[in-house]
Amino acid sequence: MIFAAELARLAGRLDQQTAARHRELLSCVGLPTSYAADAFDELLQTMALDKKARGSTLRFVILNGLASAEILTAPNEDLLRTAYASVAA
Numbered sequence: 001m002i003f004a005a006e007l008a009r010l011a012g013r014l015d016q017q018t019a020a021r022h023r024e025l026l027s028c029v030g031l032p033t034s035y036a037a038d039a040f041d042e043l044l045q046t047m048a049l050d051k052k053a054r055g056s057t058l059r060f061v062i063l064n065g066l067a068s069a070e071i072l073t074a075p076n077e078d079l080l081r082t083a084y085a086s087v088a089a
Helices: 002-010 016-028 040-048 077-087
Strands: 059-065 068-073
Touching: 002 016, 002 059, 002 077, 016 059, 040 077
Parallel strands: none
Antiparallel strands: 059 068
16 A cells, blocks of 8 residues: 555655655554565566456556545556655665
8 A cells, every 4th residue: 555655646646745644544553564675576576466457557546635546557667666666665
């Protein structure tokens, strides 16, 4: 969820304050808020198997505001890598 929020922020769909609030709330309930720094390639392969993916097209449910979601289809790999770097430990 933290990755998706950061992806939304970098895609211009979610403001910094809401993304930070999202991370803080998830942390408060004990959920993980980061990934291992070197696991992006493995995560990318796993995302390709996700039920939201269509063929080789990745799709993400992202926030576009507080309690408001939408589908982000086929974000480029640079955006995915940047979002990952933002949440990597």
